[in-house]
Amino acid sequence: MTETVLIAGGGIGGLASGLSLARAGAVVRVLERAPALTEVGAGVQLGPNVTRILNAWGLSSALESVAAFPANLHARSALSGELLATLSLRDMPARYGAPYATIHRADLQTLLLQAAEVQGVVVRCDAHVQDVQNLGDAVAVALAHQGSELTERADALVVADGVWSVLRQQLLRDGAPRMTGHLAYRALVAQSDLPVHLRTQDVTVWMGPRVHVVQYPVCGGEWLNVVCLTEGQLEGVAWQELQGWNLRKTTADTRADLQAALTDACSSLHALVDACGEWRLWPLCDRVPMRTAHEHVQGRAVLVGDAAHPMRPYLAQGAGMAIEDAAELGHQWTAVPDCDVSMRLNAFAQARWQRNAQVQARAIRNGDVFHATGPVQWARDAGLRMLGARLMDVPWLYGYRHGA
Structure with a gap:
């Protein structure tokens, strides 16, 4: 029997889950509330x-066509500009x-969308999933699609x-995400528009x-x-506005905020920030690290990515954990083929929740550091001066293999 899976959300976690499940033999439909599948945000780091x-x-060639592959990760003092340590990233394939x-x-x-569609995943935009009901042997969702209730x-x-996630609130009823008290100002600039000394292919x-940059x-x-x-903290900002990646202040206010945050920073860092034209503001929200497997699964509904375990960006693993979730979900779909869907989802939750909790906690700790x-x-x-790369490398993170 071929099972049918609905996915609420067409972001990285949703598309990766759709691709993984379709590769495992499921019939998958992605329901995305936006009228078109567009992505906001800026850069993403992907560890090994x-x-x-x-x-x-099978996406190595597609990845190579659009990604960059930095040679090094440098840690510097924002105050003096001193190079404290370097981790070689070019050695990651060998390690x-x-x-x-x-x-x-x-x-x-x-990249994920194209691969998912090749696997037969159907993506429907302007489809807002508003309610979910567990029916024991199935799940039913109510959605609004092009003015109709379905x-x-x-x-x-x-x-x-x-x-x-609205659906998380229905399933877990554990309240809204928390404000972290941290803000991210993001900019993208063409390397060709930068002075030569500011151009780089490293992290x-x-x-x-x-503060850190x-x-x-x-x-x-x-x-x-x-x-x-x-x-x-943001003053005078409505709760709904906190849900966006792309809040904007006036250019003058943004410059003032950045100058205040980097008052004592070195001239090299000021030059980099000054060379970036348009900045967008992202208020960081998260949840406490996962405490039980039930935060991943409720009946026939499984939560992945930020819906399950939103985390601070200080380990650069938000997208990574969503993709790991997707891979584990596909693995369990084929690892227990003769069991019912609920058993597969519960096996997924047991395999993932502690890993995600560990990454959430480490991201918080990294922010403090x-x-x-x-x-x-x-x-x-x-x-960092003494131990260098030994402190910066993260074998427990980078060496992880799903299904192991």
Whole structure:
């Protein structure tokens, strides 16, 4: 028997899940609330734990055509500009069997969409899933589509509608995401528009008191993604506005915010920030790390990606964990072919929740390390000078293999 799966959300987690399940033999339909499948945001870092999955799905050539493959990850002091340590990324294939890539989010979404459609996944836009009902041996969803109210039934529902998931609230009733008190200012700039000394094909993290800046190439290396992450709250912003990736302030206000955050930064970092023209603001929201497997599965509904485990970007693994979720879901679909769908979903939840909780917790900890002040900052810098790549490498993260 071929099972039918509905997926609520056509972002990275939804499309990756659709592709993985279709490869496992399911009939998949993706329901995306937006009128067209477009991606917001900017850059995404993909460690070898993620590119290994994409390669296994036959996407290595597609990835190579749009991604960049940085040679190094540098850690620098935002205050002095000192190079504290370097981790070689060109060695990742030898150490972990897959490369480290950086990619524009829209390119990653397009890559997954095209691969999913080749596998027979049907993507329907302007289809807003509003309600889910577990029926024991099936799931029913109510959706609005082009002005009509419809009900669809399937063997399972993948909830991939993001950090502000409406369906999570119906299934878990655990409240809204929390404000982290951290803000991300994001910019994309063509490398050709930068002075030669600011162009780079490496990843650099500049760490300062209560702020850090990360930069890396995307779009095959032709563009530079720059993100300034700082601590603070937004005043006078409606709750609904917090749900967007692309809040904007006036140019003058944005410049003032960045200058205040980087008051004591070195001239090289100021030059990089000044060279970026248009900045967009992303208020960071998350949840406490997962505590039980039930946060992944409720009956025939399974939550993946940010709907299940939104995390801070300080380990660069938000998209990565969504893709790992998708791979594990496809694995369980074929690993227990004679069992019912509920058993597959519960096996998925048991395989994933602790891994996701670990990454969520480590991302929070990394934020504290990146933004350290006083003696903790001095100890961090001294440790990087002495141990370098040993502190920056993350074998438990990069060496992970789903289904193992």
